[in-house]
Amino acid sequence: MATARTSYLRTGLIHLALISYTLIALFPVFLTLVNSFKTRNAIFREPMAIPTPSTFSLVGYETVLKQGDFIGYFQNSLIVTVVSIALVLLFGAMAAFALSEYRFRGNLLMGLYLALGIMIPIRLGTVAILQGMVAAGLVNTLTALVLVYTAQGLPLAIFILSEFMRTVSDDLKNAGRIDGLSEYAIFFRLVLPLVRPAMATVAVFTMIPIWNDLWFPLILVPGEATKTVTLGAQMFIGQFVTNWNAVLSALSLAILPVLVLYVIFSRQLIRGITSGAVK
Amino acid sequence: MTEADNPFEAAPIKRPARWHILVFLAPAFLVYTAIMILPLIETLRLSLYNLADGQTVFVGLANFITLFSDPRLSASFWNALSNNLIFFVIHMLVQNPVGIALAAMLSVSKLRFATFYRTAIFVPTLLSFVIVGFIWKLILSPIWGIAPGMMDWVGLKWAFAPWLGRADSALITVSLISVWQYVGIPMMLIYAALLNIPDEVLEAAECDGITGWSQFWKIKLPLILPSIGIISILTFVGNFNAFDLIYTVQGALAGPDGSTDILGTLLYRTFFGFQNQMGDRSMGATIATVMFLIILAGVSLYLFVIQRRMRRYQF
Numbered sequence: 001m002a003t004a005r006t007s008y009l010r011t012g013l014i015h016l017a018l019i020s021y022t023l024i025a026l027f028p029v030f031l032t033l034v035n036s037f038k039t040r041n042a043i044f045r046e047p048m049a050i051p052t053p054s055t056f057s058l059v060g061y062e063t064v065l066k067q068g069d070f071i072g073y074f075q076n077s078l079i080v081t082v083v084s085i086a087l088v089l090l091f092g093a094m095a096a097f098a099l100s101e102y103r104f105r106g107n108l109l110m111g112l113y114l115a116l117g118i119m120i121p122i123r124l125g126t127v128a129i130l131q132g133m134v135a136a137g138l139v140n141t142l143t144a145l146v147l148v149y150t151a152q153g154l155p156l157a158i159f160i161l162s163e164f165m166r167t168v169s170d171d172l173k174n175a176g177r178i179d180g181l182s183e184y185a186i187f188f189r190l191v192l193p194l195v196r197p198a199m200a201t202v203a204v205f206t207m208i209p210i211w212n213d214l215w216f217p218l219i220l221v222p223g224e225a226t227k228t229v230t231l232g233a234q235m236f237i238g239q240f241v242t243n244w245n246a247v248l249s250a251l252s253l254a255i256l257p258v259l260v261l262y263v264i265f266s267r268q269l270i271r272g273i274t275s276g277a278v279k
Numbered sequence: 280m281t282e283a284d285n286p287f288e289a290a291p292i293k294r295p296a297r298w299h300i301l302v303f304l305a306p307a308f309l310v311y312t313a314i315m316i317l318p319l320i321e322t323l324r325l326s327l328y329n330l331a332d333g334q335t336v337f338v339g340l341a342n343f344i345t346l347f348s349d350p351r352l353s354a355s356f357w358n359a360l361s362n363n364l365i366f367f368v369i370h371m372l373v374q375n376p377v378g379i380a381l382a383a384m385l386s387v388s389k390l391r392f393a394t395f396y397r398t399a400i401f402v403p404t405l406l407s408f409v410i411v412g413f414i415w416k417l418i419l420s421p422i423w424g425i426a427p428g429m430m431d432w433v434g435l436k437w438a439f440a441p442w443l444g445r446a447d448s449a450l451i452t453v454s455l456i457s458v459w460q461y462v463g464i465p466m467m468l469i470y471a472a473l474l475n476i477p478d479e480v481l482e483a484a485e486c487d488g489i490t491g492w493s494q495f496w497k498i499k500l501p502l503i504l505p506s507i508g509i510i511s512i513l514t515f516v517g518n519f520n521a522f523d524l525i526y527t528v529q530g531a532l533a534g535p536d537g538s539t540d541i542l543g544t545l546l547y548r549t550f551f552g553f554q555n556q557m558g559d560r561s562m563g564a565t566i567a568t569v570m571f572l573i574i575l576a577g578v579s580l581y582l583f584v585i586q587r588r589m590r591r592y593q594f
Contacts, residue, residue, distance in 0.1 A: 010491070014384045015392075021381060022399045024459070028414040029402060031425065047425050087310075095307035098300050110304065117315055119512075119578045121520040123543075124571045125318035127325060127550060127564045132318060151314035154307050183299040212407035214523045219551070234409045234527060247417075251410050258405050266398050 029255060036060055036248040043244055060245030061253075064236070067246070070253060072225070073232035080142050080228060081210050084149035088206050089199055091150070092157030093165075097187050099158070100165040101173070111162070117155030122148065123215060133220055140223035148216050153206040160205075164198035165191060204265050211258065229254055323571065325564035342565040356566070358537055359545040362450055366541055367518040369454035370461075375510055377458070378465025379503075383495055385466070386473040397470070404463035412527030415456045419443055443528065446538040453539050457524050461517075465510040472506035473499060505589050512581040519574050522547060542570050 034050060035043045042055035049055070064070055099111050122129075129148060130139075138144040168191055176186045192199075217231040227235070233254045240246045329338045347353050381400060385393050403411065418425045419442060427439040442452040476499060484490070484498045522543030525533050531553045533540035548556065550563025 011387070011390070014387055014390065018381070018384055018392075018396045021377075022396055025400045025403050025462075028411075028418060029406070031418065032410075032414050044423070047423060047428075091307040091310060094303040098303035102297065102300050104297070104300055110308075113316075114307065114311060117311065119516060120319065120571070120574065121516065122315050122319075123520055123522070124567045124574075125315065125322045126546075127560060127567055128318035128321035129314065131321070131560075132314075147310065147314050151310050154311050158307060184302075187303070208405055212405075212523075214408055214526065230407045230409050233407075237409070237413055244417075244423075247413065251413055254410055255406060258407070259402070262398075262402065262405050266401075 036252040060249030063246040064249045068236045073229045077229040080145045087150040088153035096158045096161035100162040122152045144220045149210045157202045164195045326568040329561040359540045363541040374458040381466045382469035401463035403460045408523035446535045472503040515577045
């Protein structure tokens with residue numbers, strides 16, 4: 001009996017601790033979303049209250065949509081993120097396949113070379129990256145961001161994907177070879193479909209830092225036409241510091257896509273982490 | 280792309296040329312080399328050059344000597360470095376223990392709602408710095424009164440201060456905001472490591488009467504040490520290359536009075552200039568090189584000293 005009671009107590013305490021921390025984690029997000037739907041007075045008078053019919057207002061969102069070109073920013077972020085992820089997955093999977101499938105001289109060295117970027121942040125090369133982009137005439141183009149993010153995402157993608165590709169059965173690939181499939185067909189038609197779960201994990205890991213990055217948009221593409229959501233929100237907030245409705249609405253708009261994607265992909269992300277993809 | 284372009288593939292291959300290997304490797308190799316490795320090397324090289332009469336000339340280590348001896352520059356450099364160290368220490372002391380504790384609680388078997396807790400606690404990690412920085416700025420602002428209001432509930436209103444605006448507390452506050460954001464990463468990695476401990480090991484421990492608290496300290500903790508090593512080095516690299524959160528919370532000047540200035544913000548101001556300070560490419564490259572050396576030293580220490588001494592258990 002005594003042990004049963006202590007274990008109830010223990011479970012209760014664990015729940016209490018986890019609930020408290022969950023509240024700490026979610027409270028700021030909740031506060032932002034809730035207050036973005038309230039009138040200016042209500043935001044200040046009762047910041048913690050849920051909007052009621054009398055305090056409900058969309059004036060912040062109206063300001064945001066009128067003043068900032070948020071649709072354009074979303075489009076830029078989306079293009080950059082999607083194209084970068086596609087390139088990281090394609091190039092990363094190809095390189096991972098070459099490294100895990102074939103034995104050739106320099107294989108290990110090439111693997112180490114490509115893995116360097118996991119530990120050394122690409123940001124340290126910013127001075128020369130900017131110089132190169134200026135020389136290539138790519139400043140203020142989305143191409144510049146896509147190139148940088150592709151390079152940034154490749155090392156981890158290659159590392160994770162080659163671990164997974166080692167688990168694809170050799171017999172299957174050899175059967176394909178006997179049937180006369182070319183090496184390219186083996187890669188695209190046999191191996192790629194089998195590592196799809198790993199690709200999804202890599203896609204999620206690659207997406208978060210790209211969508212949220214502020215450094216490279218600030219440096220490489222500060223122009224109005226090429227601003228990303230993160231940079232656009234930052235600039236917008238800077239201009240409208242005192243307009244709390246607008247600021248909170250801009251923040252909510254920036255949170256929303258990430259939350260939606262997270263809800264869709266969270267299983268994949270957590271399965272990827274717990275299955276040892278990043279260990 | 281010919282064979283000669285790629286030193287690794289140029290070596291004589293016994294079988295007939297296997298071009299497909301080259302085709303598979305080339306795109307990743309080219310993009311990675313051109314956008315990441317070459318600029319990094321170029322940045323390191325630029326730190327040895329400076330402008331003189333509009334011409335870029337080789338100056339050896341003169342930039343580094345200036346960085347360490349010029350009274351204004353060296354003061355801001357040492358200030359940024361020591362702030363960065365404090366930033367890192369706070370992460371190691373708060374973020375990683377809290378992450379480990381959360382993971383340990385989540386991994387208790389048959390815990391209900393574990394998936395929900397895990398999903399919710401990871402949310403801040405996904406948010407961009409712009410959002411995180413601004414939300415916390417609003418919450419901690421004395422104007423809105425969320426933080427003082429909540430402290431009033433628990434009778435602590437007297438303890439409230441505009442922490443972000445005071446030079447003696449701003450750095451700690453910003454570090455804690457960053458901890459709040461990133462605690463999900465150690466939590467997830469440690470959680471995964473805890474799940475990978477085989478049940479037989481834990482059952483054997485239970486047979487020997489080691490349960491609960493002592494089981495965590497005596498059995499689980501030693502087994503997850505390699506993962507703790509990994510999160511430490513990830514924290515180190517992340518912290519010494521941080522920029523965004525400080526920039527969004529305190530601006531490029533990392534105020535008040537430079538009290539939250541870290542190497543990332545110093546690099547940004549030095550390279551691009553800010554307000555009446557002119558941008559300086561060579562000095563920017565010099566600071567980037569110093570950051571590179573610091574990160575390289577940390578990673579090498581981890582790879583060659585810590586990781587080798589750590590025992591890995593294979594199940």
